[in-house]
Amino acid sequence: MSNVEKILSDPVGETATLAPKPKITAEGAGIRFGSIVAVEDFTTVIREREFVSIIGPSGCGKSTLLYAIAGFLKTTSGVLKVDGKPIVKPGPDRGIVFQEFVLFPWRTVLRNITLGPEIAGLPRAEAEERARKWIRLTGLGGFENAYPATLSGGMKQRVAIARALTCEPDILLLDEPFGALDVQTKNYVMKDLQDLWIAASKTILMVTHSVQEATLMADRVLILGARPSRIVADVRIDLPHPRDPLDQRLGRYRQEVTEILSAEVDRAMKGERGQ
Amino acid sequence: MPIGFQILDRALRVIRFLLPILGLLLVWELAVRTGLAQAGILPAPSTILARAVELLGLTGERAVLFGHILASLRRALVAFALAVAVGVPLGFLLGLSEEAQLWVSPILSLMLPLPAVAWTPILLVLFGPGDLTIVIVCFLGAVFPVLYSTMQGVRACGRQPVWVVRSMGGSGLDVLRRVLIPSSLPALITGFKLGMAHSWRTLVAAEMLAALTSGLGYMIFAARSYMDVSTMFVGVVCLAAIGMLIEHVLFGTLEHVTIHRWYARDAQTGGRQ
Ligand SMILES: Nc1ncnc2c1ncn2[C@@H]1O[C@H](COP(=O)(O)OP(=O)(O)OP(=O)(O)O)[C@@H](O)[C@H]1O
Ligand SMILES: [Mg+2]
Numbered sequence: 408m409s410n411v412e413k414i415l416s417d418p419v420g421e422t423a424t425l426a427p428k429p430k431i432t433a434e435g436a437g438i439r440f441g442s443i444v445a446v447e448d449f450t451t452v453i454r455e456r457e458f459v460s461i462i463g464p465s466g467c468g469k470s471t472l473l474y475a476i477a478g479f480l481k482t483t484s485g486v487l488k489v490d491g492k493p494i495v496k497p498g499p500d501r502g503i504v505f506q507e508f509v510l511f512p513w514r515t516v517l518r519n520i521t522l523g524p525e526i527a528g529l530p531r532a533e534a535e536e537r538a539r540k541w542i543r544l545t546g547l548g549g550f551e552n553a554y555p556a557t558l559s560g561g562m563k564q565r566v567a568i569a570r571a572l573t574c575e576p577d578i579l580l581l582d583e584p585f586g587a588l589d590v591q592t593k594n595y596v597m598k599d600l601q602d603l604w605i606a607a608s609k610t611i612l613m614v615t616h617s618v619q620e621a622t623l624m625a626d627r628v629l630i631l632g633a634r635p636s637r638i639v640a641d642v643r644i645d646l647p648h649p650r651d652p653l654d655q656r657l658g659r660y661r662q663e664v665t666e667i668l669s670a671e672v673d674r675a676m677k678g679e680r681g682q
Numbered sequence: 683m684p685i686g687f688q689i690l691d692r693a694l695r696v697i698r699f700l701l702p703i704l705g706l707l708l709v710w711e712l713a714v715r716t717g718l719a720q721a722g723i724l725p726a727p728s729t730i731l732a733r734a735v736e737l738l739g740l741t742g743e744r745a746v747l748f749g750h751i752l753a754s755l756r757r758a759l760v761a762f763a764l765a766v767a768v769g770v771p772l773g774f775l776l777g778l779s780e781e782a783q784l785w786v787s788p789i790l791s792l793m794l795p796l797p798a799v800a801w802t803p804i805l806l807v808l809f810g811p812g813d814l815t816i817v818i819v820c821f822l823g824a825v826f827p828v829l830y831s832t833m834q835g836v837r838a839c840g841r842q843p844v845w846v847v848r849s850m851g852g853s854g855l856d857v858l859r860r861v862l863i864p865s866s867l868p869a870l871i872t873g874f875k876l877g878m879a880h881s882w883r884t885l886v887a888a889e890m891l892a893a894l895t896s897g898l899g900y901m902i903f904a905a906r907s908y909m910d911v912s913t914m915f916v917g918v919v920c921l922a923a924i925g926m927l928i929e930h931v932l933f934g935t936l937e938h939v940t941i942h943r944w945y946a947r948d949a950q951t952g953g954r955q
Contacts, residue, residue, distance in 0.1 A: 479845050497849040509842045512944045513864040522860070523850040556945050574850055 427455040430578060430610045431476060435485030438471050445471040448485070448637050451629060455577075458604055458611045460621035462664070463631030464672050469614040470506075473580050476612065477503045489578065499523065502571030506583040508563045510555040516566055517542070517551040523574035541569040544603060561592035568600070572607065581613040585620060597624065601649045618668065622660045623650055630667050633675030640667045725912045730919065733912040746901070751920060753896035754885060757813060761820030762881045766874065769825045773832025773873075774862065783833070790830055798823035798880070799887040811892040816885065819892070823884035827876035835869025836862055868941045875933045882925050 431453040438446040446468040453459050461469050474480045475487055478497035487494045489501065510519050517538060524534035542548055545565040555563055564584065571579060584600070585593045601624055604611055615621050621628045622644055630640040644660050651657070707727045713719045714726035721729070737747035776782050798819050805815045843861045852860065889899025902917035 474845075477845070477849055479841075479848070497845065497851075499849070499851040501849060503845070503849050505842055505846075507842070509846055511843065511846075511861070511864070513867070513940070522847070526847065526850045526852045526856055526860070554944055570846075 427457070429453070429491070430455045430457070430489065431612070432488040432491070433485070434488075436472075436475065436482045436487045437484035438468070438475055438480060439483045446475070446636055450485075451638060451641065453610060453612060455610055456608050457627065458613070458625045460625035460628045461612065461614045461631060462616070462618065462621050462628055462668065463636060464633045464668075464675055465616070467631045467633055467636040469631065470582055473503070473582050473612065473614055476578075477501050477580055499527065499574045500576055501578045501580060502574050502576035503580040504564075504567045504571050504582065504584050506586050508555075508567045510563055510566055510570075512555050515552050515554055516547060516558070519555065519566055520570045520573050522570060527574075537575075538569070538573050541572045544606070545569040545572075545599060559592075561588050561596060564588060564592075564596055565599070568596075568603075572603070572609075576609070578610045578612065581611065583614055583616060586616070598649070600624065605648060618661050618664045619652075622657055622664060623652055628660075628664055630664065630671065632671050639671055640664075642667075723911060725915060730912055730915045734916045734919070737913065737916055747916065747920070750896055750898050750901045750917075751924070753893075753900075754889065754898045755924070757816050757889075757897065758820055758878070758881045758885045761817045761885075762824050762874075762878050764817070764821050765824035765828050765877050765881065768821075769828030769873070769877070770832050770870070773829045774836055774858075776829070777833040777836025777866070778862075783837075790826065793826045794830060798884045799891075802888050802891045806892055811894050815892045816888045816897070819888040820881045820884045824877035824881040827880055828873040831869045831873025831876065832866065835866030835873075838869065839865045871933060871937055871941065874936075875929060878928055878933070879925065882921070882928070886921060 429452045431451075433449045433451050436446065436449040437444065449472060461472070463469055471480065475482055476489075476494065478494050478501065511522070514522070517535065520538040520542060521531070521534040524537050525531070529537070542551060545568060547562065547565055547569060550558065550562065555566065558566065568584070585596060588596060597620065604624075613621075613625065625644060628640075628642045628644065629638050630642065631637070632639040642660065642664055644657075646654065646656055646660075710719075710724075711727050714721050714724060714729075725733075734747070737745065739745040776786055801822055802815065802819050805818055809815045809818070839862060843865060844857050847857050847861050885897070886899040886902070889897035890903040893900035893903075898917045898921055902914050905911075905913040905917070
């Protein structure tokens with residue numbers, strides 16, 4: 408527990424030397440839908456090129472939070488800032504990958520991926536040039552002219568990731584990106600994503616249900632409590648990338664996060680019964 | 683697949699499609715020839731064909747069929763085009779606004795099952811017999827299915843595809859052009875099919891009631907005075923054949939180059955993602 412306490416008393420890592428600039432700043436951000444409080448008092452700082460994972464019980468407002476950072480939803484209290492400026496609308500500086508992929512079935516793989524540059528007004532040739540780089544890096548070569556309906560789940564996922572990356576966002580928002588994948592494909596795409604992150608030096612914010620995914624990939628794991636949700640712990644995973652899933656130290660982090668999480672779920676269950 | 687093979691494959695499918703129809707005609711012909719059916723009420727297909735040739739002829743007193751077909755097609759297509767021009771934009775507006783939907787949905791659910799022919803007498807009082815009345819009736823038959831399908835298609839799009847374009851910095855026009863229109867296209871085509879079918883169906887009844895000199899409906903109705911059953915059957919067959927051609931050739935091709943290509947694999951497995 409000592410590790411957690413230390414980080415809780417220093418939530419933004421102020422003591423770290425030469426810390427990169429803050430990228431996303433949340434100051435008491437809250438989002439409510441009518442009487443339902445989906446997110447309450449979310450406060451944290453995510454720095455440039457940091458890989459942060461958000462984990463928490465189902466329905467605690469993780470997707471809602473991500474949508475607010477993407478600019479699709481407005482905060483009803485507090486502020487969310489990117490580069491020090493309050494978020495007012497969606498923008499190409501923040502790319503999002505939805506859990507359900509949300510590919511456009513009427514466009515081929517290539518056309519799905521060139522969508523961002525097309526909207527930005529780039530000529531077709533240049534748009535394709537940019538897309539091809541990410542098609543290669545996500546291992547989609549040879550499938551440029553396939554329609555999404557003919558792809559497997561894992562490949563759709565990679566198209567969604569390539570589509571977001573082709574817009575060259577500073578921030579990549581991932582909502583349970585491996586939820587629909589089988590274990591084999593998941594390990595493969597997870598490895599890809601780590602390599603991509605190292606190569607592309609983006610700020611990544613990833614929502615997940617899986618302690619294993621969170622600890623394997625992230626620099627920091629934010630654990631959200633059950634509704635009304637706040638950050639109950641901010642665990643820094645102090646291991647170099649890329650990480651070996653069998654690393655002993657990783658196992659200890661996994662255990663730590665799991666304990667905090669189950670305590671939180673227990674509390675939530677008791678609270679519900681008590682009502 | 684080589685091109686030659688494709689053409690062969692297509693020809694085989696057309697033959698397979700026509701086979702049951704030819705079978706039906708054969709049974710019909712035999713029934714009349716053996717005296718099972720009365721030729722005065724149910725003329726044999728060969729008699730109908732002979733009459734059709736007569737009517738189709740380019741010269742001669744009875745060479746009127748082309749004129750009737752053209753008159754009918756023109757009315758049905760004008761009505762359909764108007765229905766699309768009104769139904770599609772309105773459908774988009776209603777699909778995008780929850781508020782507007784709440785107001786219009788009850789009215790739509792009244793108008794949708796109402797046979798448009800019922801308006802004909804009222805319109806006859808207003809405008810008298812003629813093209814205007816017929817086109818308005820057909821328009822009323824076509825516009826509600828087009829409107830309703832468009833609305834459903836736009837609604838079914840959901841917010842996430844819109845968000846994808848928004849997060850790339852896309853404008854409202856980008857959302858319309860790159861998401862709403864293509865994603866509602868399957869529903870739009872369904873709406874067009876239904877709209878055209880309704881327009882075609884309504885047409886016949888409207889022409890019987892309101893046409894002065896031309897149209898297939900008029901031809902069938904006018905033949906009644908001479909007990910000319912063969913001509914009536916020619917009219918019925920033309921209506922069926924043209925309706926089928928529009929559905930299969932026109933909209934079939936449209937579906938083939940759009941939806942079938944996009945959802946190629948799911949078409950075989952059933953669902954669509
Ligand atoms: N548009 C909405 N209107 C009303 N309530 C909503 C809306 N969107 C989300 N909520 C509610 O807000 C809460 C948080 O939802 P959210 O989808 O963010 O949870 P989540 O943490 O992503 O859950 P999961 O892990 O199951 O995906 C839920 O109780 C949900 O019912
Ligand atoms: Mg979620």
